[in-house]
Amino acid sequence: SAVISQKPSRDICQRGTSLTIQCQVDSQVTMMFWYRQQPGQSLTLIATANQGSEATYESGFVIDKFPISRPNLTFSTLTVSNMSPEDSSIYLCSVDGDTTVGVFGPGTRLLVL
């Protein structure tokens, strides 16, 4: 199945700044997703990253706060904008497709001070 890498693996940021997280897959995949895992919690879907078009956001998540790019079938970015301490979470990229089901990247651990 697909192998996913994420950059950065962790970061500490100041409130009001923005961080862009990269997700790279070692093969072309149909679907890419971004999830958030708040401390001690389960995973919640932020959005589906659509190749060549705007991402599809879940309730409670908006493009201005979490802009997403997906320029091709192997790469996507998630930006956490105008960060506050409440954005401190693990952000996870996931892929799914015909031969790959529910594979997750290692996550990006974000701490906002």
Added chain:
Amino acid sequence: GQQLNQSPQSMFIQEGEDVSMNCTSSSIFNTWLWYKQDPGEGPVLLIALYKAGELTSNGRLTAQFGITRKDSFLNISASIPSDVGIYFCAGQLGNAGNMLTFGGGTRLMVKP
């Protein structure tokens, strides 16, 4: 939206004991997945279930897709210390390529 109820929330067992955890949903799913997450890591897929009634094993792990398509369980036999971690169930509507809905997780602790 979809809700998955996972139980128990945590378990503290003795090494060698068997473990059972389950998930129930208010709606049906077409795929059930079970993950393990170690500290500082992303979730790792343990077992995927695609058909109602399906029973699948992966080493000491056994999982079943409920007949009603609204539930699933995961059993771990003869637990060992490296089984420690958080286990998540996830349901997927439709075919491959759909989003996952996650349960709240079961934190497993194993005493040597």
